[in-house]
Amino acid sequence: ETGVTQSPTHLIKTRGQQVTLRCSSQSGHNTVSWYQQALGQGPQFIFQYYREEENGRGNFPPRFSGLQFPNYSSELNVNALELDDSALYLCASSFDRVYEQYFGPGTRLTVT
Amino acid sequence: KNEVEQSPQNLTAQEGEFITINCSYSVGISALHWLQQHPGGGIVSLFMLSSGKKKHGRLIATINIQEKHSSLHITASHPRDSAVYICAPVQGAQKLVFGQGTRLTINP
Numbered sequence: 001e002t003g004v005t006q007s008p009t010h011l012i013k014t015r016g017q018q019v020t021l022r023c024s025s026q027s028g029h030n031t032v033s034w035y036q037q038a039l040g041q042g043p044q045f046i047f048q049y050y051r052e053e054e055n056g057r058g059n060f061p062p063r064f065s066g067l068q069f070p071n072y073s074s075e076l077n078v079n080a081l082e083l084d085d086s087a088l089y090l091c092a093s094s095f096d097r098v099y100e101q102y103f104g105p106g107t108r109l110t111v112t
Numbered sequence: 113k114n115e116v117e118q119s120p121q122n123l124t125a126q127e128g129e130f131i132t133i134n135c136s137y138s139v140g141i142s143a144l145h146w147l148q149q150h151p152g153g154g155i156v157s158l159f160m161l162s163s164g165k166k167k168h169g170r171l172i173a174t175i176n177i178q179e180k181h182s183s184l185h186i187t188a189s190h191p192r193d194s195a196v197y198i199c200a201p202v203q204g205a206q207k208l209v210f211g212q213g214t215r216l217t218i219n220p
Contacts, residue, residue, distance in 0.1 A: 033208070037153070042116075042198060042210035056207055088153045101145065101208065103155035 004093050004104035012110045013081050021076040021107045023091035031055070031096060032074040034066060037088040037106075049074055050096075078109075086111045115139050116211040118199050124217045131186040133214045135199030138180065145200040145208060146173050146184045155198075158184070189218045 005024045013019050025032055031050045035043035045058035049068035063079040072093070078085055088108050092101035116137045125131060135144070143162040149155045159166050159173040161182075166173050170189075175182040186193055199211040 035208070035210075042212045043155075043200075043208075044210070045207050048207070056204070058207065090153070090155060092155075100157055100160040102157060103147070106153040106155075108153065 004091060004102050006089075006091055006104040006107050008107060009105070010108045010110075012112065014112055015081055015083060017081050017111075018077065018079045019081060019109060021078075021089050021091075021109070023074045023076070023093075023104055025072045025074070025093035026102050029093035029095055029102070030072050031094045031099075032068055032072065033092045033094075033101060034074070034076050035090040035092070036060070036085075037090060038084075039087070043090055046076065081111045083111050085109065114212070115209050116199055116201060118197075118211040118214050120214060121212065122215045122217075124219065125189055127190055127218055127220050129189050129218075131189050131193070131216065131218075133184045133197050133199075133216070135182045135184070135201075135211055136180060137182075137199075137201045137209070137211075139201060139203050139209060141177075141180075141201040141203055143202040144175055144182050145198075145202065146182070147198040147200055149196045149198060149213065158197075160202075186216075191218045191220050194218050 033048040034046040037043040047057040052068045068074045088106045090106045092103045094101045146158045172185040196213040198213045200208040
């Protein structure tokens, strides 16, 4: 059984660019949640996908969007990057919406 | 006021000491996670509990839903326990609300 994986590990982008981050769920999990963790802060909930549908969203603007694929892997897309988007982006998968979440190692995004 | 408050924010102790980290929350929840985050970012879920107490090795987590309070205890602490410990109540069916974390340092 493989764990949750994320790619890339690190990424540097410039302001105004677009970025796509990827997450592969743990085997058998149908729910993926995305979180943003700014330096020195606790993670903030971005959104959750359950069976390919968005199932809840935190206080993030529409330029943060996502997808979940039939194999339950997921993407986080951020358009028009801003300096404040620099953070560690974490995804977590779970067997179902209310079950324990298993976290990936994160993607560290730096926006210059 | 934050929805989730952890205390202490920083804790330094000697190897072998009994450690307690507290979490109070103001939102209605269905469950609560205790998470461990090491330098570099990786997060590990230690517990998810919705009532009572859970024990895993030297770790014990308790929750009192009525008082909106949870605690994480570490017995016989070890330097490898040094990490940030995060309390994350589950709001509704899906949203984790994270505390700021407690930075624990265990000295040999």
